[in-house]
Amino acid sequence: MTVLLGLGSNLGDRCANLEKAMGALAALSGTSLLRWSTVYESEALLAPDSPPTWDKPFLNVAVELSTPLKPHGLLAATQEIERRLGRVDAERWAPRIIDVDMLAYDDETICTPDLVIPHVGVSERAFVLAPLAEIVPSRRLPGTKENILQLKRRTNVSLPAWMSVINVTPDSFSDGGRWLKRDEPTTVQPEFLGGNYIDVGGESTRPGAVDVDPETEWRRVAPVLEHLDQQFSGRLLRPKISIDTRSATTASRAIEAGASIVNDVSGLADPAMIEVLAGSRCDIVLMHSLSVPADPTNVLPLECDPLAALCSWFAEHLETLGRAGIALERVIIDPGIGFGKTATQSLEIIGRARELMELDCRVMFGHSRKSYLEPMTRVPPNERDPETLAVSARLASRGVDILRVHTLDSHRRFWRVYQRTE
Secondary structure, eight states, rough: EEEEEEEEEEEESSSHHHHHHHHHEEEEEETTEEEEOOOEOOOOOOOOOGGGGOOOEEEEEEEEEEOOOOHHHHHHHHHHHHHHHTTOOOTTSOOOOOOOEEETTOOOOOEETTEESSOTTTTTHHHHHHHHHHHHHHHHTTTOOSBHHHHHHHHHHOEEEEEEEEOOOOTTTTTSSEEETTTTOOOOOOGSSSSSEEEEESOOOTTTTTOOOOHHHHHHHHHHHHHHHHHHTTTTTTOOEEEESSOHHHHHHHHHTTTOOOETTTOOSSSSSHHHTTOOEEEEEEEESSSOOOTSOOOTTTSHHHHHHHHHHHHHHHHHHHHTOGGGEEEEEOOTTTTTTHHHHHHHHHHGGGGGGGGOOOOOOOOOOOOGGGOOOOOOGGGOOOHHHHHHHHHHHHTTTTEEEEOOHHHHHHHHTTTTOO
């Protein structure tokens, strides 16, 4: 049977507790972990009269597993795992070292005194739905007409995933040369390692950038991919690595090196890219662009509705991916802020971000430090982080699933406070 579990912890060495629980689940007889999400931080769910000392952030993970255990047998096994890891009986809302909840058991509906499936509140809680939407966005729970991704968007709580940017290039628009010194990649700093995704690219796509051949691109990114793999060696809970490329050759090599996302900034301009994607299990970022590198003179017609143009373009390309056997749940769409849009059009797309969600795909925005901010600021790109934070907050509050940013640490700190004051 295929089972969805939610794991949480807000005491002790929290990621270590989650890792131990996942290892214990995998050790159950005949049980295999199929997919699991990255880690999402959320506020604690508390009763109104809970003491202030209980207000500790939770870390949340979703796991899909295959097991021969029957529902109550699996319940007993998860409760035993909790006990072995130090879980003690406490009041319902109290902080706890580990929480393992059975969210769904195949397509069964169960209602007994000790087990309710689907789990109570699963369709309303963002801290459950956000990690689930990362691994099974198209799944429908028994008794619901909407899939996981649609349920997530219906909640009033935003819980975005964060993608940090590592441009291993000498000429990227805001951080060129930071990760490449004397043609040698530099070591990735710890503050870039804590998000949900890390996007690694070896070719600048800024206006006027020079094309990079696949061998040069690979020579740049390969050491970084190896470094990241070593950083997370032996860990189940690690950021997912994205390769930012328009080259099918580079994408294929990166997948072999452990990348689980291909971020194609050209929108499948390389016909061979679809074949690479169809032969893998990785997710795909499908980005709208009119030209790569970006050309400020090649933009959507000024008289057109930019959202209508985007939705039409995405629908066509999603159909192409579907014909190749690539499931919709593997696709993340990116409107391509700064690629083929004026500043006014980019701002309109940001303001109407929810309209992109009608395509029933996860949505990502790569808006950090880009030229659409120039009418509102005179500072150079590498100093536009306050402006970017303002846009990130707006996009997150609109339910955008993934935010691709240059300053991961400041964004996570900002969001930790912002979400408590919404």
